[in-house]
Amino acid sequence: xxxxxxxxxxxxxxxxxxxxxxxxxxxxxxxxxxxxxxxxxxxxxxxxxxxxxxxxxxxxxxxxxxxxxxxxxxxxxxxxxxxxxxx
Numbered sequence: 001x002x003x004x005x006x007x008x009x010x011x012x013x014x015x016x017x018x019x020x021x022x023x024x025x026x027x028x029x030x031x032x033x034x035x036x037x038x039x040x041x042x043x044x045x046x047x048x049x050x051x052x053x054x055x056x057x058x059x060x061x062x063x064x065x066x067x068x069x070x071x072x073x074x075x076x077x078x079x080x081x082x083x084x085x086x087x
Contacts, residue, residue, distance in 0.1 A: 075083055 075081065
């Protein structure tokens with residue numbers, strides 16, 4: 001026998017809004033960041049001898065990154081693509 005669950009949309013929206021608001025208020029209370037918590041399972045001595053706030057070089061030049069960003073942020077040539085006027 002199938003059972004139907006009746007959900008009041010307004011109640012669900014209110015619960016979700018409260019959940020988001022509570023999470024936002026908790027996040028604002030954070031005063032420090034611990035990079036070790038970003039790892040699912042940090043192994044012993046992972047940060048030993050390194051500054052966890054500095055990123056290692058990727059080996060990709062700034063020119064290459066700029067080129068990639070220009071390609072991704074430019075619109076495709078007409079007639080293949082037409083950007084919506086609202087954008």
